[in-house]
Amino acid sequence: MVFRKFLLAVMTLALVSLAGFADAASYVVTAKDTSEVIVQKTGVPWSILKKSNPGLKKDSLSPGMTLVVPTAYRVKPGDTFYSLGRRWKISPSQLMAWNFISSPQQLVAGSILYIPPQGIKSDFFWPEPVIPQGPEGLLKMAQFPVRTGDFYSVCDGTVLYKGNYAGLGPVILIENEKKLVFAFGNFRQSEVKYGENVKKGQKLGTLSSQMGLIFFVSQEGKPLDPFQGGSW
Numbered sequence: 001m002v003f004r005k006f007l008l009a010v011m012t013l014a015l016v017s018l019a020g021f022a023d024a025a026s027y028v029v030t031a032k033d034t035s036e037v038i039v040q041k042t043g044v045p046w047s048i049l050k051k052s053n054p055g056l057k058k059d060s061l062s063p064g065m066t067l068v069v070p071t072a073y074r075v076k077p078g079d080t081f082y083s084l085g086r087r088w089k090i091s092p093s094q095l096m097a098w099n100f101i102s103s104p105q106q107l108v109a110g111s112i113l114y115i116p117p118q119g120i121k122s123d124f125f126w127p128e129p130v131i132p133q134g135p136e137g138l139l140k141m142a143q144f145p146v147r148t149g150d151f152y153s154v155c156d157g158t159v160l161y162k163g164n165y166a167g168l169g170p171v172i173l174i175e176n177e178k179k180l181v182f183a184f185g186n187f188r189q190s191e192v193k194y195g196e197n198v199k200k201g202q203k204l205g206t207l208s209s210q211m212g213l214i215f216f217v218s219q220e221g222k223p224l225d226p227f228q229g230g231s232w
Contacts, residue, residue, distance in 0.1 A: 011130040021172055022060050025068075025069040025071070026041055026066050026068060026069060027041070027067045027069050028064065028065070028066050028067075029061050029064065029065040029066075029067065030061065030063055031033070031063045032129065033061060033063075034058070034061070035058040035061065038061075038229070039220045042067075042069050044069055044070065044072065044114065044141055044214065046058075047162060047219065048070060048096050048098075048099075048114045049051050049067060049069070051070075051098060051116075052067070052068045052069065052070045052114075052116075052117055053067050053068050058195065059146060059198065065107060070114045070115055070116065070117050071114070071117075072112050072114055072115075073112065073113045073114075073115060074110065074111070074112055075107060075108060075109050075110060075111045075112070075113060076109060077109045077160050078109065079109070080092075080104070080105065081093065081095055081096055081104055081107060084113070085161070088116075089115060090115075091125050091146070092104075093125055093227075094116065094125070095113065095115075095116075096227060097227055098115075098116050099113050099114055100227075101227070102134060102135060102225070102227040103133060103134075115144050121212055124216070125154060126142075126144075126154070127144075127151040127152050127153070127154055127184060127204070127213065127215055128144050128147075128149070128151050128152075128184070128207070128213060132144040132145075132212075132213075132215065132225070133145075135216075135225050135226060135227060138223065139216045139218075140216055140217075140224065140226065141182075141214050141215065141226075142214070142215045142216065142226045142227065143212055143213075143214060144212045144213040144214070144215065145212050146208070146209065146210065146211060147207060147223065148205050148206075148207055148209050148210045149206070149207050150204075150205065150206055150207065151184060151187060151203075151204055151205060151206075151207055151213055152201055152202060152204060153174060153182075153198045153199065153200055153202045153204055154182055155174065155176040155180070156176060156177070156197075156198070156199050156200050157174040157175050157176040157177070157182070157197070157198060158174065158175055158192040158195065158196070158198070159172060159173070159174055159192050159193065159194050159195060159196045159197075159198065160173040160174060160175045160181060161173035161194065162190060162192065162193065162194045163181070165185065165205060166185075168185035168186065168214060169185055169186045169187075169211065170185065170186070170187055170190065171183060172184045172185075172187075172190055172204060172205070173186045174198060175206050178219075179219060180217060180218075180219050180224075181217065181218045181219065182215070182216075182217055183214075183215065183216045183217070183218070184205075184213065184214070184215055185213070185214040185215075186208060186211040186213055186214045187204075187205050187206065187207055187208055187213055188205070188206045188207060188208040188209070189205050189206045190204060190205035191203060191205050191206075192204055192205070193206060
């Protein structure tokens with residue numbers, strides 16, 4: 001028992017020490033493994049393991065199955081999501097979403113971040129090149145700071161609605177092929193029309209100099225956390 005605890009501690013430390021390498025480790029499921037046992041052995045939360053292994057379910061575990069175990073990184077003083085994103089060639093929003101983090105202020109020295117394995121990186125990005133605050137309210141809205149400039153579509157899709165909405169000002173709704181609806185509000189001017197097909201990264205309009213852009217996501221009327229982009 002003592003040796004087993006020592007071994008688990010060494011394995012966890014080894015995973016944390018892998019910071020600086022984007023390549024993930026692997027774990028082979030044994031006959032006695034459950035999700036709880038695998039979490040204990042790898043030191044990685046089940047929610048992160050599910051992201052690293054698309055389609056993974058607790059009742060689908062079988063002996064001999066190989067699981068991808070993402071690299072763990074211990075945050076150092078001075079680290080930012082921007083600097084860490086550059087290190088692993090992923091966007092700050094992707095890194096935040098992968099770790100279920102909703103605010104840059106949650107990055108604390110000594111905490112552990114998990115790095116998306118190569119080939120499983122989310123391609124989600126924000127409509128502005130800054131990270132918003134949130135999620136807020138029943139709609140789980142992301143609120144961007146007031147700034148001038150443009151905002152962009154986060155997906156390929158069709159303009160489902162364009163107009164004014166009470167409390168949100170001018171609004172654009174874009175629906176993608178997965179029936180996810182992306183909402184953009186509180187902007188100065190739009191450059192798309194109702195029914196228009198838009199491409200990911202296409203300019204949608206210009207920002208207001210008085211109000212920060214509002215962004216939220218829903219599916220079949222159910223609000224989704226925009227900070228979990230790429231995991232819906």
